[in-house]
Amino acid sequence: MSLTLDERVAALSAALDAGEGRLPAPLVARTRALVARVQERAGLSAEHTVVALAGATGSGKSSLFNALVGADLAATGTRRPTTSHPLAVVVGDTPDATGPAQLLDWLEVGRRHALPAGPVARAAGGSDEDAATPAVRRARRGRGDGLPAGLVLLDLPDHDSVVVEHRVRAERLVARADLLVWVVDPQKYADAALHERYLRPLAGHDDVVVLVLNQADRLTERDVAAVLGDLRGLAAADGLDRARVVAASARTGAGVDELRSLVAEAVERREATTRRFGADLRAAAQEVLDACGAAPRGRGRRAGTDDLLDALEDAAGVPTVVTAVRRSAVRRAAARTGWPPVRWLARFRPDPLRRLHLAPRPAAQAEVTRTSLPPAGPAQRARAATAVRDHADAALVGAPDAWALAARARLDISGLPDALDHAVARTPLLPERAVWWWRAVGALQWLLLAAAVAGALWLGGIALLAYLQLPDPVTPVWGPAPAPTVLLVGGVLAGLLVAALGALAGRVGARRRARAARRRLRSAVAEVARRLVLAPLAEESAALEACRTQAARAAGR
Secondary structure, eight states, X not given: OXXXXXXXXXXXXXXHHHTTTTSOHHHHHHHHHHXXXXXHHHTSOSSOEEEEEEEOTTSOHHHHXXXXXXXXXXXXXXXXXXXXXXXXXXXXXXXXXXXXXXXXXXXXXXXXXXXXXXXXXXXXXXXXXXXXXXXXXXXXXXXXXXXXXXXXXXXXXXXXXXXXXXXXXXXXXXHHOSEEEEEEXXXXXXXXXXXXXXXXXXXXXXXXXXXXXXXXXXXXXHHHXXXXXXXXXXXXXXTOTTOEEEEOOTTTOTTHHXXXXXXXXXXXXXXXXXXXXXXXXXXXXXXXXXXXXXXXXXXXXXXXXXXXXXXXXXXXXXXXXXXXXXXXXXXXXXXXHSOHHHHGGGGGSOOHHHHTTOSOOOHHHHXXXXXXXXXXXXXXXXXXXXXXXXXXHHHTTTSOHHHHHHHHHHOOSTTHHHHHHHHHHTSOXXXXXXXXXXXXXXXXXXXXXXXXXXXXXHHHHHHHHHHTTOOOOOOOEETTEEHHHHHHHXXXXXXXXXXXXXXXXXXXXXXXXXXXXXXXXXXXXHHHHXXXXXXXXXXXXXXXXXXXXXXXXXXXX
């Protein structure tokens, strides 16, 4: 489905916005100027079609202009045939009317004439019949259709003028005209400057370009056919293979009616403006699309991200923290489940997490705490920086250099150490409260110790009675031994066995908590990577894709 001019302008503008700072600055400036020009033209009279006659010095452009309008309005000459200022003829309206006046002001054309619509007749302000050239007189007597209302016909300055100002005026109007009629002569129709500077940039504008071989009366019919064939071949090489080619003579009037009919058809269909600027927008969009390059061929996102996270984990000291979590969990379990008489000795061993300033604490405090982890060594820092660069290169492989450099510039490698340290500091590593089974085992230990103490006191009491030579009390026997002995020995042995089982369970739990802490730390490191590395790369990739997509849409791909 073909886009409207407004839709094409919107797509191209979106592509430029997405590629701002990445696309070549001259291309962006040139394309934004085109977009502004199209929008300006869209706001002017849609009832008028601007047809410009462009050509080199001596091509007979002004004579052909006079033959088309049937009046000697454009000055011609034989010694120095040159046009320095543009001339406009408005057909079917006055140049002072709002629509034509605004359009001509935008074109910056000051010399203006009015011409009635219909059969070619003398224009207002034209010369007398006797003073007209033979070609003009023949045009006035012609029976073909005249120029239609709504035509704004321009005679441009010579595009090869030695005066720079004249060339600038011609180029400005060439960029703003709806239909371009390029007038060439038999001597300079193959001029390299004409084709390379003017026609080749119009590739794809076949519908709005007409090539007129003027002064055809100087050639034989055979030579005219040969030159026209050569001109068509050159036009095809310029990308204008469907451009219409006409042989004419302003002196004899040959071909003038055919050219007038082509102009009249374009004006009556009122499609020249849309086709001209649509072609301009498509060509500019194709340039933007080419500047975006091919779609990046990034490797698997997950594999690349895993390599990056591994390097950042190492730089953040995650292995050291995981080891500290495991040892701290073992220490805490021993302090809660060990045999009470010796349990207090574990408290003299330093807590690995506390030494790193990573002991369990409230979240608000963790947000403002820095760790005491040793800084990453040169090898770790180099590995992290290399991983970041490699990930960026892999994500944008195949992208233009400007996009890759812009992506690298957005990566905050210098901020990674502090961000990683903060991420580790605020990650909950161990629960603040004791595990439920620690409390249960601790209570059992105290019960067993109480039994052992009770047995010891019982035995001590029996020994005291024996020392005082008092009658021995009746001591119950539990199994193979007296009850006090069972309480003492059983309490101690059971306490030691429970402590051993608690230590074993504590180590198993410590490994499980270390694995959980590693997962949380990796998530924290991944968040840092997402914020400082992955998100900027994703934004650049998305901008590149948006630029390519919108440019392709504007180019009609």
